[in-house]
Amino acid sequence: MSSPLSNQVEQALAELERQKAAIDEIQGGLHTVYSTVTAKNRAVAVTVDSRGAVTAIKFPTSAYRSMAGPELGELLVDTIEAARGEAMARTVAAFESMLPAGLPMIDLLTGGADPEHGPLPMDKLLTEMFRTAGPTDDPTPSPPAGAH
Incomplete structure (x- = not known):
């Protein structure tokens, strides 16, 4: 019997392999x-x-x-x-x-991202990262047991 943590690690590794294969395919086509x-x-x-x-x-x-x-x-x-x-x-x-929705990649690559006109949508980026990494859409980690 496998633990929930073991299942999460297996899922994360499978997702990593899927993304690596997708990137390899895109790079080959370029x-x-x-x-x-x-x-x-x-x-x-x-x-x-x-x-x-x-x-x-x-x-x-x-x-x-x-x-x-x-x-x-x-x-x-x-x-x-x-x-x-x-x-x-x-x-x-x-x-x-392959990228989180809303990431202004072209602006980041060309230097067009301007922090004075607003920050990068970090809340959306973190939500997307945690969505693919874990079972919930909530990027806020649970506090440790006993923490107040």
């Missing part, structure tokens, strides 16, 4: 995800992988030929950054099913 952004003037198109590494730069038209060097350089930087932003958003979206 190797085939690419984001391509074309500049508004169609002078350049940049492709990045799921990590934001540039994999291709193309010039779909001859518009780049009439651009000054600094202008083309700025256009390349802007287009690369837009492609990286799209890739990051797609990568975060792939992992969202």
Whole structure:
């Protein structure tokens, strides 16, 4: 006969294995995800992988030929950054099913989380963590026996 604590440990380990398998599956799928952004003037198109590494730069038209060097350089930087932003958003979206609801992951990764505009929803995060770890939705631990 197994104890309630033993059952909880077994359930937690099974959940950990399930989440690890889900993460492995998502990570495996990210190797085939690419984001391509074309500049508004169609002078350049940049492709990045799921990590934001540039994999291709193309010039779909001859518009780049009439651009000054600094202008083309700025256009390349802007287009690369837009492609990286799209890739990051797609990568975060792939992992969202594994994250607690309401966690602003994209903001945390890009530095966009601003504590002055409100704290992270820690109550929701803790509730979600305890929900998956234990049998109740109440994240408040019970006081020790005899404590007042």
